[in-house]
């Protein structure tokens with residue numbers, strides 16, 4: 001009975017049906033919820049649309065739009081749902097092919113920006129197309145309260161943002177619903193889209209950057225650049241883990257906390273992790289030595305937003321990055337690597353955070369400063385090999 005219901009997902013193509021089922025299965029596994037529970041007509045699935053009364057559904061949609069958790073006052077990030085991989089193997093479900101994939105991003109989002117940064121560093125602009133949503137969350141649909149990423153109606157509506165080039169969609173939500181009609185969770189960016197199968201390949205940035213790094217080398221201008229080299233993998237994995245916990249997600253845990261305890265804990269760990277980076281970067285140019293790796297890109301996207309946004313908006317104001325000599329110069333060093341500065345749009349970054357979280361900043365005013373010039377000289381060449 002369960003699988004009869006699944007086969008009823010409308011699609012022109014059986015491959016597409018199978019891929020969507022795989023995606024949904026992975027998603028519910030990530031939620032630690034048996035997949036079948038969510039599709040059985042009478043199952044006790046908390047996310048099942050049918051049977052959910054309209055108030056509950058409206059609240060659910062409003063809640064997923066701000067990433068709230070049910071924990072007392074703490075922010076908990078939900079796992080990404082689409083986790084397929086593009087492979088250089090031509091027989092894979094998602095083979096690496098020029099022109100086949102599209103990356104949807106927001107310039108505001110650090111997770112999406114790290115994908116764009118790797119795309120640029122690898123020289124994949126002519127192989128994987130990308131487009132940018134509007135900076136501020138807006139209502140995504142009539143009938144519920146969800147707010148999220150939307151496309152502009154024209155190229156001139158907001159500098160840097162473009163209408164959806166593939167389907168003329170109004171929102172990122174529409175694309176999730178196109179890929180998976182029963183999808184009922186976060187409509188996040190980045191989205192790596194397959195134009196051929198009309199579905200989402202993957203919406204988890206840590207995995208997208210790995211695919212860009214290794215699977216498109218037959219077409220990449222900078223195929224020789226390896227941001228995850230074999231001999232550094234265990235070191236990179238270890239660094240990624242504490243930087244994600246303490247810094248990348250730490251700023252969100254600080255800023256989205258709704259109680260003093262979770263805030264205190266997150267912000268303390270955040271500055272401990274920043275101190276640790278400052279110490280490491282006093283001894284070497286990049287986190288793993290003289291080689292730029294994905295760990296640096298992952299740290300950079302948080303550092304570049306820190307003084308302009310997180311210090312004020314997320315209450316991460318114990319210190320600014322510019323007060324850490326090594327971290328500040330390191331941020332400038334990475335910003336100045338060819339391709340990287342084009343992934344940093346401070347108007348979108350500030351415009352998004354300060355205007356999209358009214359429970360943190362009810363007036364939506366965007367602060368004037370500090371207006372740091374990341375293209376000014378840095379001292380990192382002192383570590384050059």
Ligand SMILES: N[C@@H](CCC(=O)N[C@@H](CS)C(=O)NCC(=O)O)C(=O)O
Nearest residue numbers: 109111148186187188189203204205
């Ligand atoms: N794990 C994801 C997280 C992505 C994420 O949280 N993106 C945020 C923007 S910074 C988003 O799109 N939020 C909108 C929403 O959840 O509705 C990744 O790293 O790719």
